[in-house]
Amino acid sequence: MSQNKEQNKGSQTKQKILKVATTLFSQLGYKGASVRKIAKEVGIRESALYNHFKNKEEIFLEVARGIFTSPFTITHDEIQELAKRGKPFLQKFTMQYKMLTFDKSNESMFRLLMIELMQNKELREQFMHEFHDKNIKLLSEGFFIMMQNNLIKSNDPMMIAYEFISTMFYIRLQITLLRFDAKSTNALSTQFEKHLDFFWENIKL
Amino acid sequence: MSQNKEQNKGSQTKQKILKVATTLFSQLGYKGASVRKIAKEVGIRESALYNHFKNKEEIFLEVARGIFTSPFTITHDEIQELAKRGKPFLQKFTMQYKMLTFDKSNESMFRLLMIELMQNKELREQFMHEFHDKNIKLLSEGFFIMMQNNLIKSNDPMMIAYEFISTMFYIRLQITLLRFDAKSTNALSTQFEKHLDFFWENIKL
DNA sequence: ATTATATATGAACAGTTGTTAATATAAGCT
DNA sequence: AGCTTATATTAACAACTGTTCATATATAAT
Numbered sequence: 001m002s003q004n005k006e007q008n009k010g011s012q013t014k015q016k017i018l019k020v021a022t023t024l025f026s027q028l029g030y031k032g033a034s035v036r037k038i039a040k041e042v043g044i045r046e047s048a049l050y051n052h053f054k055n056k057e058e059i060f061l062e063v064a065r066g067i068f069t070s071p072f073t074i075t076h077d078e079i080q081e082l083a084k085r086g087k088p089f090l091q092k093f094t095m096q097y098k099m100l101t102f103d104k105s106n107e108s109m110f111r112l113l114m115i116e117l118m119q120n121k122e123l124r125e126q127f128m129h130e131f132h133d134k135n136i137k138l139l140s141e142g143f144f145i146m147m148q149n150n151l152i153k154s155n156d157p158m159m160i161a162y163e164f165i166s167t168m169f170y171i172r173l174q175i176t177l178l179r180f181d182a183k184s185t186n187a188l189s190t191q192f193e194k195h196l197d198f199f200w201e202n203i204k205l
Numbered sequence: 206m207s208q209n210k211e212q213n214k215g216s217q218t219k220q221k222i223l224k225v226a227t228t229l230f231s232q233l234g235y236k237g238a239s240v241r242k243i244a245k246e247v248g249i250r251e252s253a254l255y256n257h258f259k260n261k262e263e264i265f266l267e268v269a270r271g272i273f274t275s276p277f278t279i280t281h282d283e284i285q286e287l288a289k290r291g292k293p294f295l296q297k298f299t300m301q302y303k304m305l306t307f308d309k310s311n312e313s314m315f316r317l318l319m320i321e322l323m324q325n326k327e328l329r330e331q332f333m334h335e336f337h338d339k340n341i342k343l344l345s346e347g348f349f350i351m352m353q354n355n356l357i358k359s360n361d362p363m364m365i366a367y368e369f370i371s372t373m374f375y376i377r378l379q380i381t382l383l384r385f386d387a388k389s390t391n392a393l394s395t396q397f398e399k400h401l402d403f404f405w406e407n408i409k410l
Numbered sequence: 411a412t413t414a415t416a417t418a419t420g421a422a423c424a425g426t427t428g429t430t431a432a433t434a435t436a437a438g439c440t
Numbered sequence: 441a442g443c444t445t446a447t448a449t450t451a452a453c454a455a456c457t458g459t460t461c462a463t464a465t466a467t468a469a470t
Contacts, residue, residue, distance in 0.1 A: 013417080029324055031236040035458060047460075048418050056458065111323050117382065118320045119234055124382050132379070155403075162396070163372055163403055170371030174337070177322065177329050191367070198360075198368055202407035218447080240428060252430080253448050261428065 014052045026111040067109040068130040083145035098192045101172045136161045152203040219257045231317040272314040273335040288350035303397045306377045341366045357408045
């Protein structure tokens with residue numbers, strides 16, 4: 001079956017191209033990661049790439065798509081249940097965010113995002129939507145429930161969510177930069193938890 | 206005098222090159238802003254650029270240096286005076302930060318910084334040092350004084366400074382992205398003040 | 411075994427890149 | 441005036457870019 005072939009060796013090469021491209025894009029940016037460099041790292045000639053992708057842009061878009069397929073899945077029920085208990089909701093969120101920060105694959109994606117953020121309009125919009133709005137929505141849902149249960153001071157849930165996520169992002173950015181240069185992240189490794197504690201002490205009733 | 210010449214027409218062209226380069230680097234990144242594009246925009250041939258700069262890298266480094274010559278000047282005495290009154294210290298800082306965010310020149314610089322942050326080690330180090338450490342130092346100095354005067358809850362001043370500056374940075378990033386696409390920043394224009402108020406309510410005694 | 415399909419190769423294309431060399435121009439100094 | 445210096449131009453270089461071509465190879469389907 002021709003389908004079998006495509007699923008085996010075919011998509012194997014295609015998958016390797018995407019993996020290599022992700023690394024190179026995140027290290028060199030879109031312009032810096034040339035088609036030839038990608039092909040060489042994969043182990044084929046550059047012309048062979050065009051059997052799998054229409055052009056360079058298509059490789060990039062497929063890689064970029066992966067940035068936003070976050071393995072960050074909390075169900076609506078889970079939010080309800082955790083938020084009723086207050087701090088555990090934030091703890092769970094923080095731990096997942098921290099894991100993403102130190103996950104090798106997600107680290108590459110985050111770098112790529114930062115590199116191309118200023119040069120790719122589509123990426124900017126996706127950043128706002130998937131990276132910001134989605135987290136704000138999830139968090140403010142939790143804060144809203146906490147307020148209903150008199151666990152935290154009354155306030156605008158979206159405002160609190162914004163305050164919470166912004167620091168998380170900043171810590172992530174700093175850690176990513178340090179790891180890029182293979183520097184120690186010791187000083188920052190507990191920053192997520194510090195933020196969590198500081199924040200909770202301030203909003204709790 | 207040969208010195209006069211250099212000061213007049215000579216540095217005039219050099220200054221124009223730096224201005225054009227700043228814009229182009231911040232729009233297209235280091236690779237995207239080619240020597241020919243810069244020269245064309247200045248109004249000379251690309252070879253004439255080499256009368257003013259050794260190579261492209263030197264143009265970039267001179268531009269990049271401008272990023273960190275922040276017009277952000279609070280004297281030690283001013284810190285002392287303002288911090289003793291508590292919130293006014295944070296207000297002054299926030300207003301200055303907001304002004305930088307909306308200043309056209311600083312906006313270009315910030316974009317350039319974001320673009321090259323992942324690709325230029327020297328820039329990363331300068332970012333950490335000038336952008337982060339300096340602000341943390343300035344803020345924590347203020348928070349320390351506030352604690353001594355029993356204006357805010359006792360805590361680690363650097364920790365509070367970190368919490369404060371991270372949200373400021375995030376707001377700035379979001380506004381810069383919106384302005385890049387000429388989108389409205391209405392929803393975010395008061396975010397700085399909201400952050401200030403939220404933060405002050407949480408730390409004050 | 412023959413045919414079809416997927417995927418590889420090597421060579422070439424036209425355009426762009428950073429940089430340099432030879433040369434022209436114009437202004438300042440003596 | 442003539443000489444020096446700064447700055448411009450034109451032309452070219454070697455290297456690299458994204459992409460396409462004709463062609464080879466290997467695997468799967470008939």
